[in-house]
Amino acid sequence: MRFTDDAVAGLLDPGEREELLRWHPGGAARFWGAEGKHAGMMAKLRSGDIVFLVGGGKVKAVAEVGCQLVNPRFADWMWRKPGEPESFVHVYSLVNLRPIDTPKSKLAELCGYSAKYDFPGQRFLNDKDVDAVLDWYRVDREVREAVLEREAEERVERLGKSQVTPVEAVRKRSVVRQVEASTTVVNRVEAELVTLFIARSGHDLAAFRTASGLRADLYRECGGEVEIIEAKSSGSHRKVREALAQLLDYSAHSPRPVTTLTALFPDRPDRPGVELLLRMGIDCVFLADTGEFERVAAPAGRRSAMLPAWRGEPAN
Structure with a gap:
């Protein structure tokens, strides 16, 4: 979605637009989000974390978290349907999104569950399962490397x-x-x-x-x-x-x-x-x-x- 278009730009404050353009200089990005009831869990996410998008019994895609926003107006404009009680709050731009389209059962097996396990809502993988999952899906953490580089540059300067x-x-x-x-x-x-x-x-x-x-x-x-x-x-x-x-x-x-x-x-x-x-x-x-x-x-x-x-x- 083009977040620089007039219909969208008014939903973002100047700082949010600047941050999005830092991650996506072309003015377009894919977004993923969560409702306010997931605030405690979503607060743990950081730029460079890996997201697996699932649906219809399949792992549809994998991506890295880029920009992080807390903007209910922008989130609801994208996702909230009339009559839905819960408001979307958390917005994450996705970087290096790669379609996968593999059975969700494989992800369940890699995490030590039965092939029929249905991941409920949004959840984090157990630390012990992360390496096996990233290796099997051949995930490269480019954004995390960029974040580490920025932190290292600040450290050397300091x-x-x-x-x-x-x-x-x-x-x-x-x-x-x-x-x-x-x-x-x-x-x-x-x-x-x-x-x-x-x-x-x-x-x-x-x-x-x-x-x-x-x-x-x-x-x-x-x-x-x-x-x-x-x-x-x-x-x-x-x-x-x-x-x-x-x-x-x-x-x-x-x-x-x-x-x-x-x-x-x-x-x-x-x-x-x-x-x-x-x-x-x-x-x-x-x-x-x-x-x-x-x-x-x-x-x-x-x-x-x-x-x-x-x-x-x-x-x-």
């Missing part, structure tokens, strides 16, 4: 604003995300994080490009030490995996044989993320709440075992 110095070699980068039919550009935090790390590291840091033109964020030589550092915009598990893959790609192209690979984050990844890096011999560096960078170093034995693979040396 913790580093008094000590950051400009570094000419660092260029602002951005990532383009597809949001339905529109494209939203989300500024990434890597450049600010790299700038802050350079300012506080005390090392002479540079960068290098591989033969294919890919650019490693930071490169350090000091005596016999050669370190490649890759910065990511959040400590999510997806970003941990991205950092790992990029570091393994860069390492074989290092100007000198690499001795240390380091993944740099604006906050500490969760335990599985840190453990994944350490298993591969990669150090984890993150911006702590103190405003300083902390390093979780990989075990020396693990790093030593990984060196031949990092350097692209022939297997024995």
Whole structure:
């Protein structure tokens, strides 16, 4: 629905229109909502949460929550039928909506219920079932990643604003995300994080490009030490995996044989993320709440075992 049309625009206040346009720059969005009696449950929803839309015995579609509004006039204009006692109150725009059209029985089985279980009204999945459901339906949490990036950018700015110095070699980068039919550009935090790390590291840091033109964020030589550092915009598990893959790609192209690979984050990844890096011999560096960078170093034995693979040396 086009929320910028005259018939709709009068139902939204300026702040609501601005927020909707931030999520949907093209001026159109799909909406989902709830009646006022569900206020307690709906208050738990956040931007980036996953919504499964069901009906007629099927899971019809899956989407991510975008903009959140509490606007009875707008909600009732869209959904309330004459004579209905309950007013709609909560409005959520939907991002990255994907039709599914699969039997609802499969969702019930994934949640540990019988195939005939009928999900009553609106409900949240149990925490223990979430990963299995998202994996089976192949759900990517693009909006959640964008939210984490914005939070990380605010964190880096807050913790580093008094000590950051400009570094000419660092260029602002951005990532383009597809949001339905529109494209939203989300500024990434890597450049600010790299700038802050350079300012506080005390090392002479540079960068290098591989033969294919890919650019490693930071490169350090000091005596016999050669370190490649890759910065990511959040400590999510997806970003941990991205950092790992990029570091393994860069390492074989290092100007000198690499001795240390380091993944740099604006906050500490969760335990599985840190453990994944350490298993591969990669150090984890993150911006702590103190405003300083902390390093979780990989075990020396693990790093030593990984060196031949990092350097692209022939297997024995």
